[in-house]
Amino acid sequence: MRRDRDLFEQIICFKNLLSASKKASRRKQNQGVVHEFFFDLEFELLDLKQELIHGGYKPRDYRIFEIREPKVRKICSSAFRDRVVHHAICNILEPRFEKRLISDTYACRVGRGLHAAVKRCQLFSRKNGYYLKCDIRKCFETIDHGVLKALLRKVIKDPKTLSLLERVIDHPVSGNEASKGLPIGNLTSQHFANLYLGELDHFLKDHRRVKSYLRYMDDFILFSQEKGHLHSCLEQIRGFLPERLKLELKEKVTRIAPVSEGVPFLGFRVFPNLIRVQRANLVRFRQKLKQRELDYEAGELEELKFIQSVSSIVAHISHANTLALRRKEFHGIG
Numbered sequence: 001m002r003r004d005r006d007l008f009e010q011i012i013c014f015k016n017l018l019s020a021s022k023k024a025s026r027r028k029q030n031q032g033v034v035h036e037f038f039f040d041l042e043f044e045l046l047d048l049k050q051e052l053i054h055g056g057y058k059p060r061d062y063r064i065f066e067i068r069e070p071k072v073r074k075i076c077s078s079a080f081r082d083r084v085v086h087h088a089i090c091n092i093l094e095p096r097f098e099k100r101l102i103s104d105t106y107a108c109r110v111g112r113g114l115h116a117a118v119k120r121c122q123l124f125s126r127k128n129g130y131y132l133k134c135d136i137r138k139c140f141e142t143i144d145h146g147v148l149k150a151l152l153r154k155v156i157k158d159p160k161t162l163s164l165l166e167r168v169i170d171h172p173v174s175g176n177e178a179s180k181g182l183p184i185g186n187l188t189s190q191h192f193a194n195l196y197l198g199e200l201d202h203f204l205k206d207h208r209r210v211k212s213y214l215r216y217m218d219d220f221i222l223f224s225q226e227k228g229h230l231h232s233c234l235e236q237i238r239g240f241l242p243e244r245l246k247l248e249l250k251e252k253v254t255r256i257a258p259v260s261e262g263v264p265f266l267g268f269r270v271f272p273n274l275i276r277v278q279r280a281n282l283v284r285f286r287q288k289l290k291q292r293e294l295d296y297e298a299g300e301l302e303e304l305k306f307i308q309s310v311s312s313i314v315a316h317i318s319h320a321n322t323l324a325l326r327r328k329e330f331h332g333i334g
Contacts, residue, residue, distance in 0.1 A: 006158075007092060007093075007156065007158040007160075007161045008158055008160035008161045008164070010092045011052075011088050011089055011091075011092050011093075011161065011164070012049050012052045012053060012088070014045060014046070014049065016088050016091055016092065017045045017048065017049060017084065017088050018041075018045060019087075019088075019091060020084045020085070020086075020087035020088035020091055021037070021038070021041065021044075021045065021084045021087075023087045023091075024080060024083040024084045024086075024087050025037075025038070025080075028080075031080075033079075033080045034080055037080055037081065037084075044081070045084075048081055048084065048085070052085070052164065055163075057085070057164075057167065058167070059078065059079070059082045059085075059167065059168065059171040060078070060079040060081070060082060061079075062076040062077060062078060062171075062173060062174075062183060062185075063076075063077040064076055064077070064173075064174060065077070069284055073184055074173075074175070074184065075184055075185045076173055076183030076184060076185045076186065077185055078183075078185065078186060083187070085164075085168070086168070086186055086187040086188045087187060089164070089165070089168070089188060090187050090188060090191055093156070093161075093191070094191060096155050096156070097155070097191050097194065097195050100155060100195060100198050101194060101195075101198050101201070102198070102201045102202065102205055104120065104201075104213060104214040104215065105194065105197075105198065105201055105214070105215045105216070106120070106214065106215070106216045107190065107194065107215075107216050107217040108190040108191060108194055108217075109194075114216065114266050115316075115319045117214060117216040117265070117266060118265060118266055118268050118270060118275065118319060119319075120214050121214060121221060121263055121265050121270045122270050122271075122272065122275060124212040124214065124221070124223040125223065125259040125263055125270055125271065125272045126272045126273075127212065127223070128212055128223035128224055128225055128259060129224075129225050129226075129227075129258060129259060130223070130224055130225070130226070130227045130230055130256060130257065130258055130259065131221055131222065131223050131224075131230070131256070131257060131258075131259055131263050132221065132222040132223075132224075132230040132233060132234055132254075132255070132256050133219075133221050133253070133254070133255045133256075133257075133263065133264065133265070134219075134220050134221070134222075134234075134237065134249055134250075134253075134254050135218060135219050135220075135249070135250040135253050135254070136197075136218035136241070136247050136248070136249065136250065137247070137248045137249060137250040137251075139193065139197075139217070139218035139247065140181060140182050140183075140184050140189065140193065140218075141176060141177075141180065141181045142177075142180055142181065142246070142247055142248075143180065143181060143182050143192070143193065143196055143247070144179070144180060144245070144246040145169055145170065145179045145180065146179065147196070147244075147245060147246060148169060148182075148192055148195075148196055149162075149165075149166060149169065151195055151196060151199070152165055152192075152195070155195070165188075168186075168188055169182070169192070171183075190217075193217065193218070194217075196245065197215065197217070197218065197220075197245075199244060199245060200215075200220070200237075200240065200241065200245065201213075201215060203236075203240050203244075204222065204233070204237075208233060208236060210222050210224075210233060212224065216265075216266055219265065219266065221263065221265065223259070227256060230256050231256065234254070234256070237249065259271070259272060260272070262274075262276070264278060267280075267281040268281070268319075268320055275319065275320040276320055277317050277320045281317075282317075285313060285316075285317055288313050289310065289313060292306060292309050292310055292313075
C-alpha cells in the first residue's frame with residue numbers, strides 16, 4: 001500500500017513534528033528545557049528531522065524516579081525532544097492501533113477513559129451474577145520485545161517506521177531485564193501495551209466468545225451468569241498469557257465472586273446500583289485536599305491552580321455515589 005510506504009514521511013514531516021512539539025509541551029510550559037527548545041523551534045525540529053532521516057536519532061537517557069501513590073512505580077521521564085518524537089509517532093500510528101482494538105478497552109483512547117470503564121463495569125454487573133477480576137503481574141516491566149515487534153510487523157509494513165519503533169522499544173531502562181519491558185511515562189508505551197494486550201482481548205472475545213468483558217490497561221474483568229464458566233475462562237487465561245504473550249497473572253488479586261459483593265475496579269467498588277470509593281482512595285482524596293490547602297496557604301500554589309486542582313479531585317470522586325461525603329467535606333456545599 002502506498003500509505004504504508006509513506007508512513008515514515010508522514011511521521012517526520014515538519015508539520016507533524018510541529019504539532020508533536022506543541023502536544024509535548026502541554027502543562028510543561030514552565031520547564032526551562034521546553035523554553036530552550038521553543039526559543040529556536042524551527043532549528044530544533046529541522047535538526048531532529050535530519051537525525052530521523054539519516055538514522056542518527058538516538059533517544060537520550062531517561063530520568064527515573066518513583067511515585068508511591070496509589071502504589072510504588074518506577075517512572076521514566078524522557079528528554080523533551082524524545083517526547084516530541086513519541087507524539088509524532090502516535091499522531092500518525094494511533095489510528096492504525098485503534099483499528100486493532102475491541103470497543104471495550106478503555107485506557108488511552110479518545111472518548112473512553114477510567115470513568116467510562118467504571119460505568120461499563122456497572123452495566124455488566126447489572127446483567128450478570130458473577131465476575132472474574134484479573135490483573136497482569138508487572139505488566140509494563142515484563143512485556144516481551146520480540147512479541148511486541150512481531151505484533152507491530154502485522155500492523156506496519158514500512159521498514160523505516162519499524163526501525164524507528166524498534167529504536168524506541170530497545171532504548172534501555174535501568175533495572176529492566178534485557179529485551180523486556182516498556183518505560184512507564186512514555187506515550188508510545190501506552191499504545192504499545194494496548195496493542196499487546198489487545199491479543200488477550202481478541203482471544204477472549206473472538207475465541208472464548210465472552211460477551212461481558214472489559215479492560216483498562218492491565219486490569220480486566222469478565223462477567224457471567226455461571227460461576228463455572230468463569231473458572232473455565234480463568235484456566236484458559238492462565239494458559240494463554242505465558243504461552244502467547246509471556247506474561248503472568250497477579251494471582252493474589254485474581255478473584256471470582258458475586259457482583260452483589262461489589263466489583264473492586266480502578267479505585268472504586270462497583271455494585272449493580274451503587275458505586276463507592278474504595279477506602280484507600282478515600283484516604284488519598286482527603287490527603288490530597290489537605291495538601292492542596294496547605295500549599296495554597298503557604299503561597300506555593302496560585303489561587304487559580306488551587307481551584308483547578310481541587311475541582312479535578314472532587315470531579316473524580318463525583319463519579320461515585322459521594323454526595324453526602326462531598327457535603328461533609330465542604331461543610332454543606334454539595
